[in-house]
Amino acid sequence: LKPLSYVADANRSEPDLTPESKVTSYNNFYEFGTQKDQPAENAKDFNPDPWTLLVSGMVNKPITLGYEDLIKRRDLQERIYRLRCVEAWSMVIPWIGFPLASLLKQADPQGSAKYVAFESLADKSRMPGVGNYFLGGGIDYPYVEGLRMDEAMHPLTILAVGLYGKTLPGQNGAPVRLVVPWKYGFKSIKSIVSIRLTDKQPPTTWNKLAPQEYGFYANVNPAVDHPRWSQARERRILSGGLFNQTYIDTQPFNGYAEQVASLYKGMDLRRNY
Amino acid sequence: MLSAGKKVLLLKYLIHLGCLGSIGWLYQAAWQDTLGPDPVERVIHFCGIASLNMLLLTLCVSPLAKHFKAGWLMQTRRLLGLYAAFFALLHVVNYWVFELALSVDMFVSELIKRPYIWVGMLALSIFSALSVTSINNIRRRMGRNWQRLHNLIYPLLLLVIWHFYWSVKANVSEPIFYGLFALVLMLIRIPNRLNFSLVKRPNK
Numbered sequence: 001l002k003p004l005s006y007v008a009d010a011n012r013s014e015p016d017l018t019p020e021s022k023v024t025s026y027n028n029f030y031e032f033g034t035q036k037d038q039p040a041e042n043a044k045d046f047n048p049d050p051w052t053l054l055v056s057g058m059v060n061k062p063i064t065l066g067y068e069d070l071i072k073r074r075d076l077q078e079r080i081y082r083l084r085c086v087e088a089w090s091m092v093i094p095w096i097g098f099p100l101a102s103l104l105k106q107a108d109p110q111g112s113a114k115y116v117a118f119e120s121l122a123d124k125s126r127m128p129g130v131g132n133y134f135l136g137g138g139i140d141y142p143y144v145e146g147l148r149m150d151e152a153m154h155p156l157t158i159l160a161v162g163l164y165g166k167t168l169p170g171q172n173g174a175p176v177r178l179v180v181p182w183k184y185g186f187k188s189i190k191s192i193v194s195i196r197l198t199d200k201q202p203p204t205t206w207n208k209l210a211p212q213e214y215g216f217y218a219n220v221n222p223a224v225d226h227p228r229w230s231q232a233r234e235r236r237i238l239s240g241g242l243f244n245q246t247y248i249d250t251q252p253f254n255g256y257a258e259q260v261a262s263l264y265k266g267m268d269l270r271r272n273y
Numbered sequence: 274m275l276s277a278g279k280k281v282l283l284l285k286y287l288i289h290l291g292c293l294g295s296i297g298w299l300y301q302a303a304w305q306d307t308l309g310p311d312p313v314e315r316v317i318h319f320c321g322i323a324s325l326n327m328l329l330l331t332l333c334v335s336p337l338a339k340h341f342k343a344g345w346l347m348q349t350r351r352l353l354g355l356y357a358a359f360f361a362l363l364h365v366v367n368y369w370v371f372e373l374a375l376s377v378d379m380f381v382s383e384l385i386k387r388p389y390i391w392v393g394m395l396a397l398s399i400f401s402a403l404s405v406t407s408i409n410n411i412r413r414r415m416g417r418n419w420q421r422l423h424n425l426i427y428p429l430l431l432l433v434i435w436h437f438y439w440s441v442k443a444n445v446s447e448p449i450f451y452g453l454f455a456l457v458l459m460l461i462r463i464p465n466r467l468n469f470s471l472v473k474r475p476n477k
Contacts (some may be wrong), residue, residue: 025310026311030443036311079360089311089314106391117406133446134444137444138444228387228439229441230379232379233374235311235313235416241303242306242312242316242371243304245313
């Protein structure tokens with residue numbers, strides 16, 4: 001992992017960060033195994049260099065970015081965000097990245113573009129879960145995700161290339177991943193190789209797997225339960241042991257309602273979960 | 274060569290040591306936060322899986338005793354079953370204490386709303402019934418009904434695996450392996466049952 005140069009987050013109001021050791025050893029990244037401790041083990045030799053990230057589709061200037069283009073960007077900034085997993089636990093993570101909007105603007109989107117479709121790397125030779133039903137859970141690879149254009153252009157939405165001051169470890173989505181802090185973690189797709197602008201709502205991996213449990217929007221919402229568990233509260237993963245846990249009430253839009261609620265004005269969030 | 278009585282004693286001692294030892298290790302590691310990033314998830318899953326493992330072990334006893342002509346093994350079966358029930362109880366207690374932070378409201382509303390929890394609670398009720406009736410006095414007084422009640426161990430096993438299958442997010446291979454093993458344990462019992470019904474038993 002390489003140190004990055006970036007502008008530190010000016011807003012250090014989040015009191016407790018999740019320890020780096022927990023952020024990098026508790027991961028849902030099925031390409032490296034479905035158990036949460038497997039990605040750290042199976043991705044430890046994952047080398048993201050060289051890398052190719054393609055920005056294409058309904059854009060006037062398609063872009064191809066290499067590894068250095070990503071981690072040496074001049075607009076890298078630290079963003080301390082809460083990450084709320086759909087499994088009702090959460091973390092607070094100091095990401096380093098850049099606004100997705102800046103990259104999309106560079107590609108000059110066409111007026112007809114309504115959605116952004118993302119795709120992860122699916123390389124059997126480097127990701128043991130991709131070719132192995134038992135390790136990878138037998139889901140369809142590549143992992144795909146999507147955002148509406150206004151969500152993608154929102155200033156809170158970033159592409160992260162690092163955390164805790166260094167480049168991303170493999171298990172956290174090296175070399176580049178999405179971070180959308182007001183949505184459940186599974187929206188924040190890892191190890192991205194393709195960003196494509198389109199006029200149709202793109203398919204998303206968890207929605208394809210269990211449409212009644214995971215919607216396209218996946219906005220954090222304490223009022224809408226997952227069919228198998230409540231989303232009203234969450235456990236914050238901090239340094240505490242079993243008898244020193246932090247339980248908090250989940251906030252609408254993960255506490256970012258002030259910034260993003262207007263994107264969903266007039267929408268029924270129970271139906272569009 | 275050890276006498277049968279000594280062997281039973283030794284095996285029971287090992288069962289206590291294994292079960293209580295693992296529980297001690299589990300809570301100590303969870304308390305010290307050396308059980309991985311999320312000790313809550315780990316203690317809940319550990320106890321759930323331990324319960325299922327002990328239940329399967331309990332059901333292995335009679336086929337093993339028969340195969341190895343080691344009748345004394347049967348005397349360890351109750352202890353194994355009781356530990357299966359104990360781990361199931363711990364599983365639920367862990368869920369309530371550490372996942373729901375002792376909230377009674379949440380516990381009740383989750384209990385009402387989640388079908389996979391109904392299945393789990395039904396399993397826990399059977400566990401309780403079998404545990405209580407394992408006391409010698411009660412067993413004796415129940416007569417033939419005791420066996421009838423304790424045949425519920427087979428639906429119990431299915432409920433536990435169903436609960437497990439239903440609770441996982443995507444990778445169902447583990448509950449399916451457990452299901453196949455349970456199926457084998459049930460299938461090898463079919464010939465016995467058939468023999469039983471063919472032999473006319475004298476009425477007492």
